[in-house]
Amino acid sequence: MSTTVVSIGLSAAIVAVESEQPVVLVVAHDGTDDALPFGPFDPAHHRTLESGLRKWVGEQTRFDLGYTEQLYTFGDKGRHLPSSGLQKEAKASRVVSVGYLALTRRVKEAPETQWRGWYHYFPWEDWRDAKPAMIDSVILPALKKFVKDAPNAETAEARRERVNVCFGEGWDEERVLERYELLYEAGLVEEFYRDSGKSGTGLGTAMLFDHRRILATAIARLRGKLKYRPVVFELMAPDFTLLELQRAVEALAGLRLHKQNFRRLVAEQGLVEGTGKFSVPARGRPAELFRFRRGVLRERPAPGLRLGSRRGKSS
Amino acid sequence: MSTTVVSIGLSAAIVAVESEQPVVLVVAHDGTDDALPFGPFDPAHHRTLESGLRKWVGEQTRFDLGYTEQLYTFGDKGRHLPSSGLQKEAKASRVVSVGYLALTRRVKEAPETQWRGWYHYFPWEDWRDAKPAMIDSVILPALKKFVKDAPNAETAEARRERVNVCFGEGWDEERVLERYELLYEAGLVEEFYRDSGKSGTGLGTAMLFDHRRILATAIARLRGKLKYRPVVFELMAPDFTLLELQRAVEALAGLRLHKQNFRRLVAEQGLVEGTGKFSVPARGRPAELFRFRRGVLRERPAPGLRLGSRRGKSS
DNA sequence: ATATATATACTCGAAATGAGTATTAATTGG
DNA sequence: CCAATTAATACTCATTTCGAGTATATATAT
Structure with missing residues (x-):
């Protein structure tokens, strides 16, 4: 009775938005496919799955995770094979992988990692x-x-x-x-x-193991969450214009929105408040800078940006 | 890497609706708190986590699980199993448990388990x-x-x-x-x-370990899902009246709905189709029997029963 | 026949939604 | 300075959806 060995892999899709592109942090091992920051869960040293994740990500990327959310646990046979080389374990070993979504606005790269637009994948x-x-x-x-x-x-x-x-x-x-x-x-x-x-x-672009599937899960979850929780603000600078906010949402959703209606929605929801300051654009009229109104979490049941109005032809 | 043995447990909140009550299958060990059914994941024989779940649930309860959905994976230290006999390793073995929500309409109990209304908890x-x-x-x-x-x-x-x-x-x-x-x-x-x-x-009523938390997660997820996916039908008999359908939704959501609007919604969404048959009630006008229109999955993007109209005082 | 229970049809105002037009405020190139 | 450009912001309007009713129809039990 040989018990098949199970090991647990933890991976994180760490997402930011940079110049109207949603980007994800990948570890670019030379010659192999891009990978999400990941590592095995070591039950001897980690109290929870999430603390294991934070440790590994910290080591590999020196990145401090802010908002994190567990996505899904995959245990499929045959979906965890390395892209090249032979399998080292002779006997059947199984990797169950737990995927996480993390959002950040802090964009500093660590060695061996890079930000890549998620639409590459x-x-x-x-x-x-x-x-x-x-x-x-x-x-x-x-x-x-x-x-x-x-x-x-x-x-x-x-x-x-x-x-x-x-x-x-x-x-x-x-x-x-x-x-x-x-x-x-x-x-x-x-x-x-x-x-x-x-x-x-x-x-x-392919990714290592089943990391592209985890990223797909992350994108799906984030696109859904946008609509009923004010998560975009995790990805924005403290002050932003309404158009910047719209562009970030559009980047994540992969859709264009109707500008006027977007602003109406944001205003009605009370998601932001003006700062009185204004942007200094290269050209065009300066826009007021807004900030997230944290109080909204107290007031509204499900504050989010329910999209729906798409295809605003005039940007 | 050090290899502390990890085993994976699958726990399931198996939900049905019976006479206007949402019920969940619990293992009621004498003297201890109620527990959710729990089964081991055997990587040698199960291709995916979910197929593992279906297999042991099928074996132990002979239920036909319709819809299943993964909820969350817990890896906290200090979380142990009831003696399942499967943990042979004496040394530091960790159990990572993956929680599932499962819906069924077949309501026959298996030995040592019983259905309990989830509002007990x-x-x-x-x-x-x-x-x-x-x-x-x-x-x-x-x-x-x-x-x-x-x-x-x-x-x-x-x-x-x-x-x-x-x-x-x-x-x-x-x-x-x-x-x-x-x-x-x-x-x-x-x-x-x-x-x-x-x-x-x-x-x-308390539950074993953190099972009540898992159940809370299951209820929250199901209440949310109701609104944008036609999951209720997994819990209904093949033929049902519109009032029966409404009562099931109300039971799950824990709210009363406005009858006329509920019917309008169901009709507009094209979620059901009439069978031409009628119910034979003890009193009152017979209602037409309907069945789920599977075709709706093809047509609508997010067919569900977005509630909202509550407190219909006339039932 | 009447009371009761339920199904089903229809109405109506309020709010949300989708898609505009119009106007204002700034910058840049000539 | 002016015109072209870029973008912000204000306002309109028809349509749809929502919430909450009223009205009527069809059964059974007594």
Whole structure:
């Protein structure tokens, strides 16, 4: 009776927004795929999972985590293989990985880490300028084939449904994970080839282990949370203009918003208060600087930026 | 790395609705507190954490779990299992436990388990008939004292804020976990005394370890999910009347809804379709039987029962 | 027939939403 | 200085959704 060894990996998607791009902190090991800061959970030395995470992240990035939130625990067989090289453990060892989301506005890089725009990994998720061309030119044709190649009619119907929900009419910006998983199963991302031992190329930039899936979960969670909790402010400087705030939300949601309505919403919700100071822009009219009104947490039941008004053609 | 053995436990809040009461499956060991069912994750035989959960739940209870959802992973030191026989290692072994929410409509009990209404554990969460009297008579006075006893003014202000958000004006039925944690910290639930080695009595029925916290997480998640995903139907018989559906939602949310508006909502969303059959009630006009329209998943982005219309005085 | 319990249809004002137009305030290039 | 540009801010308006009703229909029990 050989008990399969289980080890626990902790990874963090540490997110910031920089010049209208959501960025995530990655460890760029030479020659291998980008990785999220991660490390094994050592039960002998860590009292909780989160303290283990903080320790590892601290060592690897010298980064001090502020707001953190547990995302999900993945235990899938076959989704944790290294991208290159042989497996060292001869016997079946399993890695269960616990993913975290962390938000920060402090942007200092540590050695061996760098900030990368998250749309490098999910180019189909950025609809701010337009629907990404790759969806019609690459993704949908490939998914059509995926539906066609189904082993039976029932599977085909289920696949058709998923394709429609994920990439069909009515873009739901929160379904980041569902879309990634669909692309994975359809063999459209590199991790699929790696995990199944085949070879091929895929969409977006691959990540180590299942880190891209964790990042997808992080994005989905953050996009959802935006709407009912004032989390954006964790990513903003203390003072900001309303347009800067809007740009940050748009960057995260991957959508354009209607400017006037956005401002109406923010004002009505009482999320911010004016500082009396003004921005000094290169050109154009200066905008008032605002700050987050912390008091809102006391007053409103679910203060957030329920989006919905999209596609403001005049920025 | 040092290798303290880690094992993974899966605990599940398995929820059903029975005669207008939300019930949860508990293991009632004689003399001890109620516990949630708990099963080990066996990495040698289970491909994913969730399939592990389904397997042992299926074996032990013969339930057909419809919807399952991962809630949270706890790795706190000091959290032990009831003697499950699976921990053979004498030395420092740690249990990391992954909590799940599972919904089922099949209600047959397994040996040593029983269904209990979840409001036994959270009596202050059921506002269907009226605001629970204990809030004004017991909870708020005690919390007032908790605020007063704060070590300094800053803590007092923070506590006042929390009390107001949790139990003040405007009941937010989703804040189940926040309320439980507040009551715990204020020393109003039994688990507090147990965990701190003191003695005392508390509100609601206590549960083993931190299972009541997991259940609070489950309730909060389910109450939230109701609004944007058609999860209630996992808890309904295949055919049901609209009033039965409404009663189930009300039971879960702990609120009364406005009947006419509820029906309008359900109809507009296209969540159900008539079967042409009718109920045979003891008295009153028979109601049409409906069934869940699965097609809705394909069509709508976020089909759910966004509540909000409460307090329908005419049932 | 009447009381009771429930289903179902319809109304109506208030609020939120989506998509504008119009106006104001600043800067830069000529 | 002026015109072009950039962006802030104010205001409008039709549509939809929401919350809370009233009114009426269809059963059963007595």
